[in-house]
Amino acid sequence: MEDRIRIRQLAEHAGSDVVLCGWVRQRRSSGSKLHFMQIDDGTGRVQVVVKKGNVPDEQLEAAGKVPFESTVIIRGSVKEDARQLGGIEVAATEFQVLSAAVGEFPIGKKEHGVGFLMDNRHLWLRSRRPQAALRIRAEVIRACREHLDGRGFTNVDAPIFNSSAAEGTATLFPVEYFGETIYLSQTGQLHMEAAAQALGDVYCFGPTFRAEKSKTRRHLTEFWMLEPEMAFADLNEAMDVMESMIGSVVERTLTNCRPELDALERDIAKLEACMPPYPRISYSDALERLKGTDAEIPWGEDFGAPQEDAVSAGFDKPILVHRFPTAIKAFYMKPDPDQPEVVLGCDMIAPEGYGEIIGGGERASDLAYLEHKIAEEGLPKEAYEWYLDLRRYGANPTAGFGMGLERVVAWMGDLGHVREAAPFARTMSRTFP
Numbered sequence: 001m002e003d004r005i006r007i008r009q010l011a012e013h014a015g016s017d018v019v020l021c022g023w024v025r026q027r028r029s030s031g032s033k034l035h036f037m038q039i040d041d042g043t044g045r046v047q048v049v050v051k052k053g054n055v056p057d058e059q060l061e062a063a064g065k066v067p068f069e070s071t072v073i074i075r076g077s078v079k080e081d082a083r084q085l086g087g088i089e090v091a092a093t094e095f096q097v098l099s100a101a102v103g104e105f106p107i108g109k110k111e112h113g114v115g116f117l118m119d120n121r122h123l124w125l126r127s128r129r130p131q132a133a134l135r136i137r138a139e140v141i142r143a144c145r146e147h148l149d150g151r152g153f154t155n156v157d158a159p160i161f162n163s164s165a166a167e168g169t170a171t172l173f174p175v176e177y178f179g180e181t182i183y184l185s186q187t188g189q190l191h192m193e194a195a196a197q198a199l200g201d202v203y204c205f206g207p208t209f210r211a212e213k214s215k216t217r218r219h220l221t222e223f224w225m226l227e228p229e230m231a232f233a234d235l236n237e238a239m240d241v242m243e244s245m246i247g248s249v250v251e252r253t254l255t256n257c258r259p260e261l262d263a264l265e266r267d268i269a270k271l272e273a274c275m276p277p278y279p280r281i282s283y284s285d286a287l288e289r290l291k292g293t294d295a296e297i298p299w300g301e302d303f304g305a306p307q308e309d310a311v312s313a314g315f316d317k318p319i320l321v322h323r324f325p326t327a328i329k330a331f332y333m334k335p336d337p338d339q340p341e342v343v344l345g346c347d348m349i350a351p352e353g354y355g356e357i358i359g360g361g362e363r364a365s366d367l368a369y370l371e372h373k374i375a376e377e378g379l380p381k382e383a384y385e386w387y388l389d390l391r392r393y394g395a396n397p398t399a400g401f402g403m404g405l406e407r408v409v410a411w412m413g414d415l416g417h418v419r420e421a422a423p424f425a426r427t428m429s430r431t432f433p
Contacts (some may be wrong), residue, residue, distance in 0.1 A: 003018075003019045004019050004020065004021050005018040005019065005020060006043040007040070007045065007086075008043035009043075010044075010046060010078050010086070010088045014078050014079065015077070015079075016078055017075065017076065017077050017093070018076065019074070020039060020046070020048070020075075020076070020090065021041060021074075021098070022041035022072065022074075023040050023041070023069055023070065023071055024066055024069065024070050025039070025045065025069070025126070026068070027066065032052075032060075032061075032064060033051065033052035033060070034050075034052070035049070035050040035060070035064050036048070036049055037050070037063070039072065039074065044086060045086070046084075046085060046088055046090055047084050047085060048076065048090045048092055049089060049091050049092060050063040050095050051091070054091060054092060054093055055092055055095050059094065059095040059096070060095075062097050063095050066100065067100055067102075067103075067104075067105070068101060069101040069126070070097055070098075070099060070100045071097075071099040072095065072096060072097055072098060073094075073096040074092050074094065074096075075092070076091050076092040076093050076094070077090065077091050077093065078090055079091060106120055106123060107120060107123055118419065118425070121424055121425075121433055122433045128263050132257075132259075132260035132264050133260075133264070133409065133413050133415060133420050134423060135257060135260045136257050136261070136264075136409055137405070137406075139252055139253055139257050140253065140405065140409055140412060142252070143245075143248050143251075144205070144226050144248075144249060144403070146248075147248040148201075148245065151241070153203050154195075154200070154201065154202050155202070155204070156191075156192065156203070158204040158227070159185065159188075160184060160207065161182050161183075161185070162182060162184070162185050162186075163182055163383050165183065165379070166186050166187045166189060166190050167187055169379075170211075171210045171212050172211060173211050186208055186209065187208055187225065188204040188208070188225070189332075189402060191204070192204055192227055192229035192400060193229055193363060194387075194390055195229065196229040196400075197231060197390060197394060197398075200230075200231050201228070201230045201231065202228070202229055203227060204227050205224065205225070205226045205227070206224065206225070207223070207225075208222075208224070208225045209221060209222050210223075213428060215429075217416060217418065218305065218354075218410075219418070220406060220418055220419065220425055220426055220427055221427055221428060222426035223405065223406050223418070224406065225402045225403065225404055225405065226405060227400060227403075229398055229399075229400035232397060232398070234362055234397060234399055235322065235345070235361050235362050235399060237399055238361055238399040239280065239322070241401075242346075242348050242358050242401055243276045243277065243278050243348075245403075246318060246348065246357075246358070246403075247276040249412070251275065253271065254271055261412075261413065264414060264415070266412075266413055266414045270351070270414075271412070273316045273317055274316070274318060274351065275317070278317055278318045279315055279317070279320070281320070282321070282322055282323045282342075283323050283342065286303075286307075286321050287299060289310075289311055289314065290310055293310050294306065295309070295310035299325070300325050300328070302328040303321075303347070308349050308355045311349065312349045312350065312351050317351060318348050318349060318351060318357070319348070319349050319351075320347070320348050321347050322344075322345065322346035322361070323342040323344065323346070324342060324345055324347070325342055326343050329343045329345055331373035331379070332373075333345050333361060333364065334363060334364040334365070334397075335364070343361060343362075344361050345360060345361025345362070346359075346360065346361055347359045350407070350408075350411045351411075352411065352414070354407060354410060354411040357403060358402065359401060360402060361399060361401070362397060362398070363398045363399065363400070365391060365395045365396060365397050365398070366391070367388060367391040367392060367395065370391060371388065405421070407421070
């Protein structure tokens with residue numbers, strides 16, 4: 001197998017003999033002398049033709065009865081054929097079954113319910129839709145990292161085990177840790193603030209956990225979050241980076257994931273309309289847009305899905321809603337000096353009903369203010385002493401944000417539910433497989 005060629009490379013080897021390894025995704029026969037099968041090696045799919053006279057008789061017989069999802073090794077010649085997937089076909093000269101599947105593959109061509117597919121996610125991943133979604137996910141990750149790396153950001157990993165809350169105690173997952181209770185991370189932001197005071201512009205990218213008892217299509221209990229943090233930055237700079245990064249994600253997805261978008265039947269035109277600049281409106285302006293609709297709320301209430309959907313419905317690209325009420329935002333958000341009743345923060349809301357994909361803004365740098373907010377919200381001060389040290393020693397304005405990876409991927413692929421954007425989704429009711 002040292003001479004193996006990946007299916008994605010086959011077009012470069014037209015007219016040559018190659019060795020392929022993969023899984024039999026589909027098979028059909030024309031009598032006992034001619035068999036067609038679709039082989040997948042994880043990099044792509046190709047039709048392989050196994051014909052009498054081209055392979056030994058025992059191999060021809062094996063090809064006629066090989067079960068779906070069996071692992072095979074094929075030697076054959078690569079031929080150009082515009083009618084076939086990828087414009088390539090392989091005529092087998094050797095066909096070997098490396099591992100025959102046992103019994104009928106659980107996921108067939110018939111319709112299956114979501115519960116069944118999620119119970120068999122480990123096998124469903126082999127289907128076109130999950131494959132496409134996960135390749136888009138990988139491209140989104142690459143786009144984000146390369147965009148930030150190109151702007152001079154340093155990747156700093158944040159811890160998963162934490163002694164305190166950052167986004168509210170109601171959504172913490174407690175963990176027994178050598179005789180004491182600690183918590184799974186809700187965000188890496190507080191630690192990124194510490195890293196920013198050492199390295200300037202930084203980001204972390206890793207799993208976060210929220211014990212929200214929500215069953216909406218936008219929520220998971222375990223999800224990945226990208227969190228840049230910038231020293232000596234303000235709200236406008238944070239919004240600029242949000243905008244440029246998401247613009248890069250859209251552009252890269254359109255350029256590098258067209259086959260995947262096609263497999264998902266994504267409306268490409270809607271993504272093409274999502275290049276920056278993005279509209280920026282205040283929370284108060286957004287409430288004006290909601291007046292007279294079913295999503296209308298009084299000033300001071302936070303947005304839910306109805307408000308996000310209603311506000312974004314008037315735009316064909318993401319929007320940035322800034323200056324939310326201070327009372328509904330986290331303790332570390334900086335109040336607007338000109339309007340202390342609102343904070344210098346913003347949410348980016350995706351179009352097409354995909355809701356908030358980014359939240360962030362400026363962080364409060366005043367020690368006395370933070371001490372007051374910690375006391376006001378009943379948080380244990382001792383757990384935040386290290387965070388308050390950042391204000392005691394070299395306090396500076398910082399700004400940043402958190403981007404929910406699965407929500408962005410769901411929007412890119414028009415997936416409908418964030419569980420499809422995760423390899424193995426974790427929800428209130430699912431921790432298997």
